[in-house]
Amino acid sequence: MKETGLGEFQEIVLLTILILEEKAYGAKIQNEMSQRLGRTISRGALHAALTRLSEKNFIESAYGGATAERGGRRKRFYSVTNLGKSALNDAKTIRDEMWTLVPKVHFQ
Amino acid sequence: MRHPDIPKWSYKLFKGFCHKDFFEELQGDLEENFLFDLEEKGKKEARRIYRLEIIKLIRPSAMKKTSFIPRSLGQLARNYVLTSVRAIKHNPGYILSNIFGLALALSISTIGYFYYHFNDTFNKHYDRAEFLFKIHGERTGEATLGSSPIAMAPSLNAAGIDAMRYHKETIAVRLGNRLFQESAAFADPAYLESFELESVSGQKIKIQSTNEIFISQDMATKLFGDVYPLGELVVIVFPNEKEQSFVIKDVFKDPPQNVSFHFPMITSFDNYTQFYEVEQNNWATYVDGTFVNLKDMNPGQVEAHMNTLIEAHNRSNPERLVSKFRLDNVLIWPTIENELVGGSFWNTLHPASVIGTVSTSLAILLLACFNFINTSIALSGKRLKEIAVRKVMGGSRKSTITQFMIENSLMVFVSVILSFGISYFLIPAYNSLMTQEIIQLDEVPLKTIIYFSIILIVFVALLSGAYPSFYISRFSSLEIFRDKLVLSGKNRLMIVLLTFQFALCFYNFASLYINVENSYYQENLDRGYDLSKVINIPLYNSAQISELENRLNQHPEIVNVSGTSNTIGFNFKNSSITFEGIEHEVADLSVGTSYLQLMGIRLVRGSFFSNQYESASDQIVINEMLESQIGQDLLNKRIRYKDQLFTVVGIVEDFNLRPVMFDNRIKPTILRASPENAYRYASLQIQGKAKQVNSAVELIWYELFPQQLYKGFLQEDVMESIRETNTIMIYINLFSAVVTILISALGLYTLIALKVQRRSKEFGIRKVLGASKKVIVSLLGKDLYWILGVAIIPGLASAYLVNDTVFDIIYAYHVKIGFNHLLLPSIGLFVIVVITIGYKVMHTSKLNPVEQLRTE
Numbered sequence: 001m002k003e004t005g006l007g008e009f010q011e012i013v014l015l016t017i018l019i020l021e022e023k024a025y026g027a028k029i030q031n032e033m034s035q036r037l038g039r040t041i042s043r044g045a046l047h048a049a050l051t052r053l054s055e056k057n058f059i060e061s062a063y064g065g066a067t068a069e070r071g072g073r074r075k076r077f078y079s080v081t082n083l084g085k086s087a088l089n090d091a092k093t094i095r096d097e098m099w100t101l102v103p104k105v106h107f108q
Numbered sequence: 109m110r111h112p113d114i115p116k117w118s119y120k121l122f123k124g125f126c127h128k129d130f131f132e133e134l135q136g137d138l139e140e141n142f143l144f145d146l147e148e149k150g151k152k153e154a155r156r157i158y159r160l161e162i163i164k165l166i167r168p169s170a171m172k173k174t175s176f177i178p179r180s181l182g183q184l185a186r187n188y189v190l191t192s193v194r195a196i197k198h199n200p201g202y203i204l205s206n207i208f209g210l211a212l213a214l215s216i217s218t219i220g221y222f223y224y225h226f227n228d229t230f231n232k233h234y235d236r237a238e239f240l241f242k243i244h245g246e247r248t249g250e251a252t253l254g255s256s257p258i259a260m261a262p263s264l265n266a267a268g269i270d271a272m273r274y275h276k277e278t279i280a281v282r283l284g285n286r287l288f289q290e291s292a293a294f295a296d297p298a299y300l301e302s303f304e305l306e307s308v309s310g311q312k313i314k315i316q317s318t319n320e321i322f323i324s325q326d327m328a329t330k331l332f333g334d335v336y337p338l339g340e341l342v343v344i345v346f347p348n349e350k351e352q353s354f355v356i357k358d359v360f361k362d363p364p365q366n367v368s369f370h371f372p373m374i375t376s377f378d379n380y381t382q383f384y385e386v387e388q389n390n391w392a393t394y395v396d397g398t399f400v401n402l403k404d405m406n407p408g409q410v411e412a413h414m415n416t417l418i419e420a421h422n423r424s425n426p427e428r429l430v431s432k433f434r435l436d437n438v439l440i441w442p443t444i445e446n447e448l449v450g451g452s453f454w455n456t457l458h459p460a461s462v463i464g465t466v467s468t469s470l471a472i473l474l475l476a477c478f479n480f481i482n483t484s485i486a487l488s489g490k491r492l493k494e495i496a497v498r499k500v501m502g503g504s505r506k507s508t509i510t511q512f513m514i515e516n517s518l519m520v521f522v523s524v525i526l527s528f529g530i531s532y533f534l535i536p537a538y539n540s541l542m543t544q545e546i547i548q549l550d551e552v553p554l555k556t557i558i559y560f561s562i563i564l565i566v567f568v569a570l571l572s573g574a575y576p577s578f579y580i581s582r583f584s585s586l587e588i589f590r591d592k593l594v595l596s597g598k599n600r601l602m603i604v605l606l607t608f609q610f611a612l613c614f615y616n617f618a619s620l621y622i623n624v625e626n627s628y629y630q631e632n633l634d635r636g637y638d639l640s641k642v643i644n645i646p647l648y649n650s651a652q653i654s655e656l657e658n659r660l661n662q663h664p665e666i667v668n669v670s671g672t673s674n675t676i677g678f679n680f681k682n683s684s685i686t687f688e689g690i691e692h693e694v695a696d697l698s699v700g701t702s703y704l705q706l707m708g709i710r711l712v713r714g715s716f717f718s719n720q721y722e723s724a725s726d727q728i729v730i731n732e733m734l735e736s737q738i739g740q741d742l743l744n745k746r747i748r749y750k751d752q753l754f755t756v757v758g759i760v761e762d763f764n765l766r767p768v769m770f771d772n773r774i775k776p777t778i779l780r781a782s783p784e785n786a787y788r789y790a791s792l793q794i795q796g797k798a799k800q801v802n803s804a805v806e807l808i809w810y811e812l813f814p815q816q817l818y819k820g821f822l823q824e825d826v827m828e829s830i831r832e833t834n835t836i837m838i839y840i841n842l843f844s845a846v847v848t849i850l851i852s853a854l855g856l857y858t859l860i861a862l863k864v865q866r867r868s869k870e871f872g873i874r875k876v877l878g879a880s881k882k883v884i885v886s887l888l889g890k891d892l893y894w895i896l897g898v899a900i901i902p903g904l905a906s907a908y909l910v911n912d913t914v915f916d917i918i919y920a921y922h923v924k925i926g927f928n929h930l931l932l933p934s935i936g937l938f939v940i941v942v943i944t945i946g947y948k949v950m951h952t953s954k955l956n957p958v959e960q961l962r963t964e
Binding site for chain 1: 110111130132133134135136137138139140141143160161164165166167169170
């Protein structure tokens with residue numbers, strides 16, 4: 001079995017970025033995650049995860065244009081790299097395999 | 109640009125710590141969310157969320173990568189500091205232990221400093237101190253009077269001199285149906301004008317009316333459980349059972365410990381004259397102190413006027429003739445307070461205790477510095493090549509010296525910071541040992557602390573850094589590269605310093621042991637009577653004894669009750685007797701007829717007093733010392749005492765009249781029977797635990813005399829002063845012994861470890877050539893035996909001399925310091941040294957020579 005090096009929180013961040021497609025920047029990711037998980041995600045926690053993911057080269061980022069509603073500050077848009085996508089895939093495969101092995105009795 | 113509603117300080121904080129690569133992105137996101145929240149949840153909630161987000165962003169991944177060396181230092185200085193930090197990182201263990209040792213010593217020197225500070229700033233709390241004087245009465249051939257006649261101040265006031273009276277009395281405070289013994293100060297209104305007292309709310313306290321009282325914060329909490337019980341009533345019970353309630357006008361802040369005046373409550377002086385029934389213009393009644401506030405006069409003028417009053421004083425006090433009244437400034441008076449007669453003001457610490465503490469702390473500080481120097485020299489031996497390279501690359505000797513000085517200052521700086529931490533825990537512990545809080549951190553201004561630390565850093569860094577930097581910057585680089593230079597352990601300075609350290613260790617260790625032995629000796633010293641089974645109760649009138657006796661005799665734990673007018677261990681008077689025409693000075697006690705049996709005084713010959721006073725009134729009991737002083741068998745002989753003849757009925761073993769402190773040695777003593785109407789105490793012989801019986805007796809007392817304060821005390825209280833002194837001595841010695849040994853052991857270990865490192869190849873070769881473990885051990889320990897051997901002589905000699913002298917001054921009877929007292933601690937110290945270095949030495953001697961030689 002392969003080690004994906006992906007924590008649960010990081011995995012969710014990656015998936016959120018994929019869901020948001022081109023619109024994935026910090027605040028957006030934060031709000032999307034908060035909605036889906038039903039709890040408040042702090043920008044700090046998200047920042048830490050994003051930093052770790054870029055260090056592992058699972059995501060890349062680029063600045064967008066200047067925006068008025070942010071005091072003229074640019075947004076940084078994130079996208080998942082191929083490496084990130086394959087790590088996600090691996091994680092999913094492992095889980096799926098394991099799910100098939102769980103006897104059905106446990107969920108009746 | 110910041111949106112105006114965004115919390116300003118959080119934003120600034122964030123901008124301050126956030127890494128610049130992330131700031132734009134993060135602040136943008138936060139601001140976007142903020143604007144959203146502002147609309148959805150309102151301004152307050154949005155700001156709260158923003159602040160919370162900032163706090164959660166304080167994490168390494170978002171923060172600036174800062175260097176702890178400030179940029180403002182400049183490139184050159186930065187390089188010096190950087191090199192120093194690297195050098196410290198190379199040998200963290202040794203250097204940390206060095207820093208820790210120094211920090212410990214610095215903490216202790218703080219205590220020394222505070223002792224000095226305590227005396228230095230005594231009474232300086234009062235703004236007008238330099239204009240305030242106390243009146244003292246000089247007498248020919250006798251101790252100067254500290255107290256002064258009550259009529260003095262009014263007479264001076266009449267002459268236009270601003271004089272004021274202050275007097276403290278023990279009173280009782282009634283709370284519900286219980287009485288508490290307290291003390292109260294009575295003062296003229298002018299007193300609080302001169303010796304200002306601040307209320308809790310920061311106002312100046314003024315005595316305006318006689319039915320008002322001011323109490324301290326402690327008192328407020330004690331009596332009312334309330335910090336600010338304004339307008340409440342306090343009922344004060346004066347002697348002769350007069351009661352009066354006072355209104356609490358204000359609560360005052362406790363003054364610092366180093367002032368002369370301490371009182372839990374203060375009220376108008378008129379209350380003193382009223383409730384104690386004394387006249388304002390009486391020259392024979394004394395108050396604790398009369399003070400003069402000099403405004404536009406000089407002391408000479410006032411003294412001249414006071415001396416016109418001598419005649420009036422001496423006419424009323426034929427037993428206390430004053431030759432001259434003089435003024436002493438309140439800054440000087442505390443240093444002579446304990447030589448004065450009368451009054452009970454706080455005084456400065458005894459100069460001996462200040463000198464003792466300051467010199468002990470300086471000695472420990474020196475020891476730590478020496479240790480620091482030694483380790484620095486030993487460590488620098490490993491850095492010779494670095495110095496050589498510096499020189500070859502064009503570095504001057506000056507730059508090398510600077511480098512080493514900066515390194516040392518840096519380490520000392522860390523020590524100083526660390527020592528504040530240690531002091532923080534140490535000082536409360538130290539204060540709790542003492543009866544008086546000498547160290548009051550909140551009384552020391554920040555400025556003093558900062559100056560103190562700067563002086564310490566400069567002083568210690570120079571002292572400990574100078575030698576190593578000058579010493580090792582001297583070598584030529586060529587010699588270093590050629591490996592010609594041998595920096596062996598045989599550095600003379602190092603040996604001298606180590607010897608000094610160990611002499612101090614021997615001194616402290618022996619002192620500790622001697623003090624413990626002395627405490628044990630005094631605890632078990634035969635006082636000549638029974639200490640643990642007696643309770644004494646002061647009586648308000650002699651008639652109380654019969655009531656008490658009847659009631660107490662029913663109590664199962666009380667064996668015997670006797671009245672007495674003097675109590676052994678607490679009071680006696682000096683008199684003289686005449687036998688065969690020769691006068692003898694004696695201690696004179698007047699006791700109840702069954703008091704001596706009750707106290708467990710041991711009879712040598714003859715008998716105790718007859719049971720009835722009528723038949724015992726001309727009987728006298730003497731102690732063995734008096735008999736041997738007179739030099740003949742005195743049993744049944746007649747002795748003249750105050751123009752009356754007494755028959756000696758018994759001779760008793762010598763007993764202690766006072767706690768065995770200072771010069772309270774056993775004296776030739778006479779004991780006379782006291783008439784019942786002169787009884788001032790009831791003494792009870794008891795079974796079981798004295799403290800429990802005492803509280804039981806207290807309850808009985810209040811049943812019988814609900815209006816009067818119970819003042820019963822245990823006979824064992826005789827031991828109080830000596831136990832306290834012993835505890836302080838033992839703790840101080842324990843403390844300095846532990847610190848000196850800790851520092852020296854750390855230093856010694858470092859030195860041995862470095863020596864092992866440096867000579868590891870030599871030992872390898874020696875072993876290959878057949879040297880045994882024993883040879884290696886003796887090689888490593890050789891210098892050390894010498895150092896310990898030389899250090900033991902001055903160390904033990906000074907321990908003997910210093911402790912013997914100190915004991916002679918403060919104790920009447922103390923343990924005789926013998927050979928054992930010096931031998932055992934020496935063995936102990938040797939064992940500690942062996943344990944400290946033993947492991948390292950044994951480990952080295954067992955190493956496989958191949959390991960030692962294989963490198964390179």
